[in-house]
Amino acid sequence: MLSRPPASAEATQQAAPPVPPxxxxxxxxxxxxxxxxxxxxxxxxxxxxxxxxxxxxxxxxxxxxxxxxxxxxxxxxxxxxxxxxxxxxxxxxxxxxxxxxxxxxxxxxxxxxxxxxxxxxxxxxxxxxxxxxxxxxxxxxxxxxxxxxxxxxxxxxxxxxxxxxxxxxxxxxxxxxxxxxxxxxxxxxxxxxxxxxxxxxxxxxxxxxxHGGGLSGTFRTMGTLLTHRAFMGYVLVLGFTSAALFAYISGSSFVFQNVHGVSPTVYSLIFASNAVGMLIGGVTFARFAGRAGLNRLLTIGLAVSGAGALALLVIPALAGQSLAVSWICLFVAMSGVALIFPSTMSIGQNLGRRAPGAASALIGGLQFLFGAAASPLVGLFGEDTATPMAVIMLAALALAGLALVLLARPWRAHGEVSAGPHGEGPH
Incomplete structure (x- = not known):
């Protein structure tokens, strides 16, 4: 158990400071x-x-x-x-x-x-x-x-x-x-x-x-979260997805400008259009989260992103490099990411609701850590084709899928908002 947890979910809800409309x-x-x-x-x-x-x-x-x-x-x-x-x-x-x-x-x-x-x-x-x-x-x-x-x-x-x-x-x-x-x-x-x-x-x-106990008690709380199987499963899903996103951010300029020969201006438009895909995914998530469920949207998002990364690897290998294929595949992949990020953040914070700061630290810290580690890999493996970026993105998303299935186990509906006003707490 986390140190000094609230007596109950109801007590926590009553203690939560109201936010005037x-x-x-x-x-x-x-x-x-x-x-x-x-x-x-x-x-x-x-x-x-x-x-x-x-x-x-x-x-x-x-x-x-x-x-x-x-x-x-x-x-x-x-x-x-x-x-x-x-x-x-x-x-x-x-x-x-x-x-x-x-x-x-x-x-x-x-x-x-x-x-x-x-x-x-x-x-x-x-x-x-x-x-x-x-x-x-x-x-x-x-x-x-x-x-x-x-x-x-x-x-x-x-x-x-x-x-x-x-x-x-x-x-x-x-x-x-x-x-x-x-x-x-x-x-x-x-x-x-x-x-x-x-x-x-x-x-x-x-x-x-x-939470009491000073700094040692505070970090014991984080240690408790590190041993929470489902929580760490969702955190790893977010971390590996962030690695795929940072691989895209660091490698897409080489793919579109060096491989496909577009100008920096055209590349910025392509990058912006893929961001529109993320916006569409975010709006879709906000609209359907309460009805479809966070775990279902997370699973769909991971499947969509994985399909986009797989297509980016397979289609050029069979039919050759194509600007349109790279553009569409990455648009699809980024649209899926827009479902993964808010799903994992919401579920993770619900699971760690008794220690929101510690939960947020692990969610955000590992997100940036995995992203920073993935950023230089595309350039390291070559910049003359889209293959390195596609392989790194697909590998990262595959690892996210393993974390989802083996640790998070979404069929158990962890952290769903429908579980109550506070979702599910760590146990």
Whole structure:
């Protein structure tokens, strides 16, 4: 059992802080913006890599290391901040994270060398992780039943859109200034988020629902979740699916521009159209989650994504490379991902409802860890065909399928919102 669990689901529901109808929309808007910060900070400065290397007298690999440092900071931050919030509460950690993000963004802007920039990027990622991991925990604190998957679908759509918008915004900033201005813009965004958190995000975890035992007790709670078979099954499904998504993000530009010869402008349109597939999938999920069930939609999403990745591998092998085939197959695969992400997040947070911060930390931390590990693999195995990207995506989705069948066992309907106002708790 987790330390100091609520006496019952009913007691937890009564203790949950109510969200006034007039404040719910503002709260969700702020949580969505907090979720968008990480992908914005990840991708906004990428168009400035060449000028950054010249300004700091750094190699291309050293500049790329600043991106890796940010992702590592995101993983470490989520794994630490999430469980700590179960004992300390959400609001002050959110405020501290937003303030730290502002400070470290400004440090990035004035960094005199690539070594300091890399360290500042790690700290920026660590601070930015607070918004992402605690947004999921706050939703779990405040909402129940069908509201939970609907709001997680919204966060998943934001995670799909923000990486597309980020390079465009970054390119616009670079057209009028230097790469340092990108970090100034991120600092301004951080100031706005700081003010929004102070104004619109209350403390959603009252003292009577917090876990005791200090930091050791907090991390024992995370250890309990690590031994929960179904919970870890869904977390691994999300992690392996994230690996497939990051393989697509890192490899699609090579596939479409180097293999199929499209221009950067056409590639951006293709990338945006596949994001529309994710939006359609997210809307479909939000509409049918209450009727079809989270586990059924998760299984359908994994089957759809797997079919898209399999077709991307098999059809070119039989009929040759084709722009249309690559485009359609990836559109299908991304549409399936849009069903997987909110399903696994909703089920995982329902299963970990007695420790939402720890549950969110494992969900988000492993999501970014698996994604970061998969990103360089496409380039490592070659960039002259779509085969490496297809193989990595298909392998990742196959591993997600194994985790679903062997650990999550969706036929047992774990974490369904229909199981009650709080879903199913860890046992």
């Amino acid at each position: 007039g404040r719910a929309s503002a709260l969700i808007a702020v949580l969505g913006a907090l979720t968008a910060v990480a992908p914005l900070a990840t991708d906004m400065y990428v168009p400035g890599f060449p000028s950054m290397g010249a300004a700091l007298h750094a190699s291309g690999s050293a500049v790329q290391l600043t991106l890796t440092a940010f992702l590592v900071g995101m993983v470490v931050g989520q794994l630490l901040i999430g469980p700590v919030s179960d004992g300390w509460g959400r609001r002050r950690l959110l405020i501290a994270g937003a303030g730290g993000f502002v400070a470290f963004s400004l440090l990035c802007a004035v960094a005199p060398n690539v070594e300091l920039l890399t360290a500042a990027r790690f700290l920026q990622g660590f601070a930015g992780a607070a918004g992402m991991v605690l947004a999921r925990a706050v939703i779990t604190d405040c909402f129940h039943g069908a509201d939970v998957p609907r709001y997680f679908a919204l966060l998943s759509q934001i995670l799909g859109i923000a990486p597309i918008a980020a390079p465009v915004v970054g390119g616009a900033v670079l057209s009028v200034s230097t790469w340092r201005a990108v970090f100034v813009v991120l600092a301004v965004i951080g100031v706005l988020l700081f003010a929004a958190v102070v104004r619109y995000v209350p403390e959603t975890l009252p003292p009577e629902r917090r």
